[in-house]
Amino acid sequence: MSKVICVRLPDESVWTKFITFVAEKYHKTKGVLGLEVCEALKFYLEVKAREKCTHTHSSNVHKPKSRTMKTLKHIAEQIMTEYENEIPQTEVERIITQVAGGDKRTLRKYTRLLVEHDVLKRDRPIAGTKPLKFIFKVNGYANRIR
Secondary structure, eight states: OOOOOOOOOSOHHHHHHHHHHHHHHHSOOTTTHHHHHHHHHHHHHHHHHHHSOOOSOGGGTSSOOHHHHHHHHHHHHHHHHHOSSEEEHHHHHHHHHHHHOOOHHHHHHHHHHHHHTTSEEEEEEOTTOSSOOEEEEEOOOGGGOO
């Protein structure tokens, strides 16, 4: 099923850049523009879903238990020992799995905490990964975790 949409963009240059991107990729816009808009929306939703907190107990979101913080500090130290500038999400998950376990909830939790505590910062997506994965910048603030 196709859907016709009409929106007002606050920044016309974004649309111009998007059309230029699609035209360069396909050497046309007719017939492919809708597909690319759909892909862009999917990408946006995946990124936002990863940023969204999935905990049901909001009181624990900003106050992790001390065991969690010790584990987080251990993970952060290992990341900074092995990587200086950038680290792919697959490697972050490998380190988390070694230290805390490989359950998808555990991976999400510690990845989110590493970002919240400024140890890692999302830099750019890794092309062709499903589900979407990122390259992270290593900020090197493990000593801030208490």
